[in-house]
Amino acid sequence: MNTVERTPKPYWNSYWAGFSLGLVLLASFVIMGRGLGASGAFTTAVATAAHEVAPAHAENNAFYAEYLGDGSRSPLKDWLVFEILGVFVGGFLSGALANRLKFFVEKGPRITIGWRLLFAFIGGGLMAIGAKIALGCTSGQALTGGALLNVGSWAFMWCVFGGAYALAYFFRKQWI
Amino acid sequence: MNAPFYKFGLFGDEASFIIAFIIGICFGFFLERAGFGSGRKLAAQFYLRDLSVLKVMFTAIITAMTGLYLLSRLGMVDLSLVYLVPTFLVPQAVGGLLLGFGFVIGGYCPGTSCVSAVTGRIDGMLYLAGMIAGLVGFAEFYPYLQNFAHMTPMGQITLPRLFNLPYGLLVFAAVLMALGAFMAGEWAEKKVGGKAPDPKGSLIGQPWRLTPVRVLAMGLLAFGLVAAVAGDPYRGSHTTIDTKDLSLRAAKGADSIQVTDLAGWIIQGRNDFKLVDLRSEKDFAAYHIPTSGNVPFASLTPDLAAHNEKIILCSDDGTEAAKAWFLLEAQGYRFVYSLDGGMRAWQDTVLFPKKVTGTDTAASEKQAQVAKYFGGAQQVEGAAVSTVAAPALPPPAPLAAPSAIGAKPQAAPQARKKKEGC
Numbered sequence: 001m002n003t004v005e006r007t008p009k010p011y012w013n014s015y016w017a018g019f020s021l022g023l024v025l026l027a028s029f030v031i032m033g034r035g036l037g038a039s040g041a042f043t044t045a046v047a048t049a050a051h052e053v054a055p056a057h058a059e060n061n062a063f064y065a066e067y068l069g070d071g072s073r074s075p076l077k078d079w080l081v082f083e084i085l086g087v088f089v090g091g092f093l094s095g096a097l098a099n100r101l102k103f104f105v106e107k108g109p110r111i112t113i114g115w116r117l118l119f120a121f122i123g124g125g126l127m128a129i130g131a132k133i134a135l136g137c138t139s140g141q142a143l144t145g146g147a148l149l150n151v152g153s154w155a156f157m158w159c160v161f162g163g164a165y166a167l168a169y170f171f172r173k174q175w176i
Numbered sequence: 177m178n179a180p181f182y183k184f185g186l187f188g189d190e191a192s193f194i195i196a197f198i199i200g201i202c203f204g205f206f207l208e209r210a211g212f213g214s215g216r217k218l219a220a221q222f223y224l225r226d227l228s229v230l231k232v233m234f235t236a237i238i239t240a241m242t243g244l245y246l247l248s249r250l251g252m253v254d255l256s257l258v259y260l261v262p263t264f265l266v267p268q269a270v271g272g273l274l275l276g277f278g279f280v281i282g283g284y285c286p287g288t289s290c291v292s293a294v295t296g297r298i299d300g301m302l303y304l305a306g307m308i309a310g311l312v313g314f315a316e317f318y319p320y321l322q323n324f325a326h327m328t329p330m331g332q333i334t335l336p337r338l339f340n341l342p343y344g345l346l347v348f349a350a351v352l353m354a355l356g357a358f359m360a361g362e363w364a365e366k367k368v369g370g371k372a373p374d375p376k377g378s379l380i381g382q383p384w385r386l387t388p389v390r391v392l393a394m395g396l397l398a399f400g401l402v403a404a405v406a407g408d409p410y411r412g413s414h415t416t417i418d419t420k421d422l423s424l425r426a427a428k429g430a431d432s433i434q435v436t437d438l439a440g441w442i443i444q445g446r447n448d449f450k451l452v453d454l455r456s457e458k459d460f461a462a463y464h465i466p467t468s469g470n471v472p473f474a475s476l477t478p479d480l481a482a483h484n485e486k487i488i489l490c491s492d493d494g495t496e497a498a499k500a501w502f503l504l505e506a507q508g509y510r511f512v513y514s515l516d517g518g519m520r521a522w523q524d525t526v527l528f529p530k531k532v533t534g535t536d537t538a539a540s541e542k543q544a545q546v547a548k549y550f551g552g553a554q555q556v557e558g559a560a561v562s563t564v565a566a567p568a569l570p571p572p573a574p575l576a577a578p579s580a581i582g583a584k585p586q587a588a589p590q591a592r593k594k595k596e597g598c
Contacts, residue, residue: 017235021236032182091207127284136261143236149336
């Protein structure tokens, strides 16, 4: 790797970052008539992989079947899949331009790397299950549905904050 | 300007993928700029030390919300064409709680974990792995969860429609709420986190100093105020009927759905449409297509569904459906279709189809399978009995096991209800 460590640039002010994200979301509404998303792309990818490994099983599974389409084209030819590919590229570009690319485990000072990685894995699993029950994650429901005054999205959003604050105390050592 | 561009057919699917990629790049870029690749920064929200999550999220929400309101009000965007995720209140609240748990345990949400992983954080990569494991697990347990996931359906519904309040007023309320939350958040950061507010980047402190961030907040507030008084953003409060457009669509057959397509969708478990049976209650009770709801033609009202919902109308032979199609189009519904041939075609083509002759055994087999799924049977050509005597209609609920061709979420509760009744 690079021997000269350059100092990472500071993050943007939250309001301006939020404003920029809001314009991206607005552009998506105006151009596509839909908002942003994230979890859906991973579901499509998982369903496609399941279909590759065990075609009959995936087709008989109602959940996978919804993401596999009618078979006329690859299920990966999906709007959200391309959007998420863009998110990876955009995140990488921004990180590279601000000298923020670095392999490490991010954690608070009072937790071991092993526990942190375990919690990250469990958190990801819980998040996936929640997002599938709620028909969307923070991008698809909270951000997009929030801007559209969608009833379910607002209920969802308050519950996300409620759930996180309710458990925050028990996981404080991980973060602070 | 006719937006959303995609919905007006300005470009096709292939181009939409390129747009998705570009929009994704911007999304990821700004997420990383906000510091959302960092789990610690994100989680600090829940210890009131750094409220970036609140600030970024709600600034984005009210920016897009006011912008969309104004563009719609100016007639540039048709708001009813922007896709709304249907509301299932209880599952969405429970899903939200689980997501919140996952957020504070894992440190990310799906979008931010991508940014975290791609900038080198190993915990972000593990989070992504956990998410994939969670999805696989969810899929395996889906049969047990799907009844729960479809509880308390409310359709595509917005807060203004639920509370019967003007759309713009709720936009204004959201802007006020967000700005209030920002100031409370900055105050909390100072008290709890001991973070001295950056004078240029915050709303509180040093009154009367005009900073760029304050200008942004005032701009959003002004947009919100305009929304509060400017009226309904939906197009079509004064509906004009474009007869040429309607007749063109009817001539192209773009106003109707084929029964075989519908059967396929029901089997796939697609729920992105509303199937409305226009026949009498008596006929409906005798037999109806699974997943359909009964709205007799005479009691058809303008508030049948959301204007951007896909509606498929079905009647005895399609005549009444065609009339209702025109009525709903005139009411400003965007995606209305009639079931071509109505119940008669459903009976002849789906329930009791004549066996496909020739060598195409796959098609014939599929036909038989579909017929069986809906409780009918394939009719063999030449077997005189079946062509002369009209076959009796099967009972309302589908008899075939849902797993036969692919389970369907809507029919499952129906089938279960039947079992309870017996």
